[in-house]
Amino acid sequence: MALQLISRIAPQEYISEVGAYDRLPSALNARFIKKVLFLHGTKSLGKAEKYLPDLPAHGFHVIDITFNGECSNNEIDRVIQLLKNENADAIIGLGGGKVMDTAKAAAYKAGCVPVILLPTMASNCAAWSCLSVMYKDNGECIGHEIFPSQTSLVLVEPRVILDSPIDYFIAGVADTIAKWYESDLQLQQAERSGIALYFSREAARQCLEIPLQHAEKAIQDMREGKLSDDWIQVMETNIMASGLVGGFGDEYARATAAHAIHDALTIRKETHHLLHGIKVAYGIMVELVIEEKFDEMKRLLPFYRALNLPVSLEDLSLGNITRQEIREIAVSALKPTSLIHKYPIQCTVDRVYDAIIELEKWANQNAVK
Known part of the structure; x- marks a missing residue:
C-alpha cells in the first residue's frame, strides 16, 4: 500500500525572539x-511568568488550568470539557511537549479551537508538529494522533528555554538526530518524487549535522546562561527543523524503528524516569544494529559519550533484566500499532531481540560508560 503524503508544514505563525511573549495581546x-483556557505546568509557569504579559489587564478573560502530567485520554477529555463548559475562544499551552500535545489534541477534538503554544523547553518538536504523542495515565506510550488543523501561533521566548533543565535540551538533541536515521531509508526508497520529499530529507539532514557540529558548544553555553548563536541554532533545530521533516514528508518521514524501541521501553517502570529523547537515543543504536551500520555507530559514539546518551540496557537502568524480559521489549516493539511497521526493513521479534543483544556486546567491546 502506498504511503500517504499530506504536507502539514508548519504553524500558521512562528515567532522566536527575545520578548516574544509581548506579542501575545495583539x-x-x-x-x-477574548476568552482563553490557559493550560500550563507548575514549574514551566514559574520559569515563564516574569516574561508573560498580564492578559486580564489587557481585557482578556483567562481560565487558569494546571496540567495533570500526562497527555492521556483522561487528561485530554478533562481539557475538552473545560473548553466547552467555559465556552473558551482558544487554548494557550505553556510548558513541555506533553502540555502542548494535550492542548493540540483537546483543541481539535473540542471543535478545532485555535491553539497558541508557548514552549518552555526545546526537548522535541511538539510546538511545531500537528500531532500528539499519547500515553496512558501510568506513563506507557500508546501511539500518536495526527490532526488536520495546525497550531495558530507559536511564541518562543529564548530566555525561558535557556533557563530550562539542560537534561531536557539534551534529550531534545537526541530526539532530533533520530529524524535523520528514521527517515533516511524511507525517503531513499520512496516510490514517488517531489519537492516536499526533497525538503523533508534536507530538513532531516540538518537534524543530524547541526547537532553534531554545534550541540556540545550549545550545551556548554546553556550551562553558562549564554544566548549564543550555537545555542539558538540547536534550540531551533530541535523545535523547527525536526518538525519540518514530518511536516513535509508525512508518512514517508515519520518516526519508525528508534521510536518503536522507545515506546517498547515504556513498558518497563525502570525507564519512566528517563526522558523521551534519551530512550529514543538508545533506539537509534538498536536501529543501526538492525541496519548493520556499525561504522555509523562508531562515528556517533564520541557524540553519545559527550552527551551521556545511552547505548546499553545498563544505561537505561535495565542492566539486570533477563533474556525473557528483553524479548518482552522486542514483542512490544512489534505490536500491531507499532511505528516499526512503517520501517522499510522487515522486522520480527527475533530480529529486534537479536539487535538488542548485539548492541549489548558492541557496547561492552567499545567500553562505553
Whole structure:
C-alpha cells in the first residue's frame, strides 16, 4: 500500500525572539480571541511568568488550568470539557511537549479551537508538529494522533528555554538526530518524487549535522546562561527543523524503528524516569544494529559519550533484566500499532531481540560508560 503524503508544514505563525511573549495581546486581538483556557505546568509557569504579559489587564478573560502530567485520554477529555463548559475562544499551552500535545489534541477534538503554544523547553518538536504523542495515565506510550488543523501561533521566548533543565535540551538533541536515521531509508526508497520529499530529507539532514557540529558548544553555553548563536541554532533545530521533516514528508518521514524501541521501553517502570529523547537515543543504536551500520555507530559514539546518551540496557537502568524480559521489549516493539511497521526493513521479534543483544556486546567491546 502506498504511503500517504499530506504536507502539514508548519504553524500558521512562528515567532522566536527575545520578548516574544509581548506579542501575545495583539496576537489574541488579531484572532478575535477574548476568552482563553490557559493550560500550563507548575514549574514551566514559574520559569515563564516574569516574561508573560498580564492578559486580564489587557481585557482578556483567562481560565487558569494546571496540567495533570500526562497527555492521556483522561487528561485530554478533562481539557475538552473545560473548553466547552467555559465556552473558551482558544487554548494557550505553556510548558513541555506533553502540555502542548494535550492542548493540540483537546483543541481539535473540542471543535478545532485555535491553539497558541508557548514552549518552555526545546526537548522535541511538539510546538511545531500537528500531532500528539499519547500515553496512558501510568506513563506507557500508546501511539500518536495526527490532526488536520495546525497550531495558530507559536511564541518562543529564548530566555525561558535557556533557563530550562539542560537534561531536557539534551534529550531534545537526541530526539532530533533520530529524524535523520528514521527517515533516511524511507525517503531513499520512496516510490514517488517531489519537492516536499526533497525538503523533508534536507530538513532531516540538518537534524543530524547541526547537532553534531554545534550541540556540545550549545550545551556548554546553556550551562553558562549564554544566548549564543550555537545555542539558538540547536534550540531551533530541535523545535523547527525536526518538525519540518514530518511536516513535509508525512508518512514517508515519520518516526519508525528508534521510536518503536522507545515506546517498547515504556513498558518497563525502570525507564519512566528517563526522558523521551534519551530512550529514543538508545533506539537509534538498536536501529543501526538492525541496519548493520556499525561504522555509523562508531562515528556517533564520541557524540553519545559527550552527551551521556545511552547505548546499553545498563544505561537505561535495565542492566539486570533477563533474556525473557528483553524479548518482552522486542514483542512490544512489534505490536500491531507499532511505528516499526512503517520501517522499510522487515522486522520480527527475533530480529529486534537479536539487535538488542548485539548492541549489548558492541557496547561492552567499545567500553562505553
